Amino acid sequence: DQQVKQNSPSLSVQEGRISILNCDYTNSMFDYFLWYKKYPAEGPTFLISISSIKDKNEDGRFTVFLNKSAKHLSLHIVPSQPGDSAVYFCAASIRTGGSQGNLIFGKGTKLSVKP
Amino acid sequence: DTAVSQTPKYLVTQMGNDKSIKCEQNLGHDTMYWYKQDSKKFLKIMFSYNNKELIINETVPNRFSPKSPDKAHLNLHINSLELGDSAVYFCASSHRNEQYFGPGTRLTVT
DSSP states (O other): OOSEEOOOSEEEEETTSOEEEEEEEOOTTOOEEEEEEEOTTSOOEEEEEEETTOSEEEETTEEEEEETTTTEEEEEESSOOGGGOEEEEEEEEOOBTTBOOOOEEOOOEEEEEEO | OOSEEEEOSEEEEOTTOOEEEEEEEOSOOSEEEEEEEOTTOOEEEEEEEETTEEEEEOSOOTTEEEEEEETTEEEEEEOSOOGGGOEEEEEEEESSSOEEEOOOEEEEEO
């Protein structure tokens, strides 16, 4: 039973345009969400996160939006660059005592940004 | 200055063998983890250690055992390897919220 779902296995975007990666979750107890980026033969790299008390978090070209009622979050990359081509994983957790609990990952979306 | 390192990067072995994967972090983090990424690309947590105490142990076979000699190391020992153990294993560490991953160890059991 997948608690975190990324329904698009791949996405292709032109350089300079916006990339939107989507993620849905089923467990309403999740209160912390993260996006990781992964290049081939490397480990996932933390990109950006958002707490459930917020609906938006921005860091440079990356913005994460959270819609708790729809149990949906998205990652926007603007403008997209060829170096952004990677697999993007959505992850969710339930924090206890201010620390992160078990991370539940989605299956990933492979983003290709074409020059 | 790699933050989270794993050795070896590749490991090819035969069924029935016992093998270990080492992990070290130089971030001073309190918690370390082992994840398995299977052929379907799902990243699933196997274990975590906080101050040398096992705090999460998902339903993994007891052939897998984590060993933490100190706060900076969490090694993964696997006994009686099976074909289904073939996967990429990632080590990670965290202080509070974000986890930082190692480069992965690709284990192939033949």
